Amino acid sequence: MKVKIKIIPEKIEESVLFLAHRVTPFIQNLIKLIENNPSSYLFLSKAGEQRERKLDYSSILYLEYLERKIFVYANNDVYEIPGPLYKLEHAMPKYFVRISKSAIVNVYMIREFETSLNGNITAQLTNNEKLIVSRRYVKELKEHLLRLE
Template sequence: METILVRDYKKERDVYLDLFSIFYIEYLDRKCFFYTENEVYERRLTLAQLMKELPEPFIQISKTTILNIYMVKEINSSLLNGNLYVTLQNTEELLVSRYFSKALKEKIDQTFRNK
């Protein structure tokens, strides 16, 4: 799967979005919001349903967020509580909860070690 059907409300139509243009996905009010460099799209489904559809570079980093690891520029540790912060290619920062931080580190290490 290289694309996903999402809603573009600016154009008031459904479009196929290239998965690898997605920076991250956020679940809010029973909808998934897909963030690209310049746009936000949405689709009504759960994160669990979406995770079954997404390919390798996507990983859940919190209860409500899925990250495309190819968009990560930098990872920073929090000294206070074990959470991580990732800086994306577009300079946006996301919180990685400590529950998901080990899996993220392993996935990034595995993905980029095999390249």
């Protein structure tokens, strides 16, 4: 498969064109990824700093609500946003899903799942960090993963 990129002026809307013999699951996944706009971003400040930085949604591992602040974990950095988690939850791309009362995860950053006897699931992320998926959100997570396929 060939890939061609044409740089265009900023005033022209960006677009993607697939020239294919048929629509395969791979192409469907690419379309979903593009439509969910993974290149969109947030402006955030690192914990303890005043300066804001641009952060792509696709680089975010997860978000956690603690002490009336949202902490955003991306790569090796931690950013913070004031306010409740539910407000940001609805603005996030479709590949983010709530896994507990205080956490939302980027499903593309999950490496594997481990189940425990009490019904909880542990999600291991690409950075080897582990997050607990509480029982209440297991069904929603499974449905979300099936929709993304």
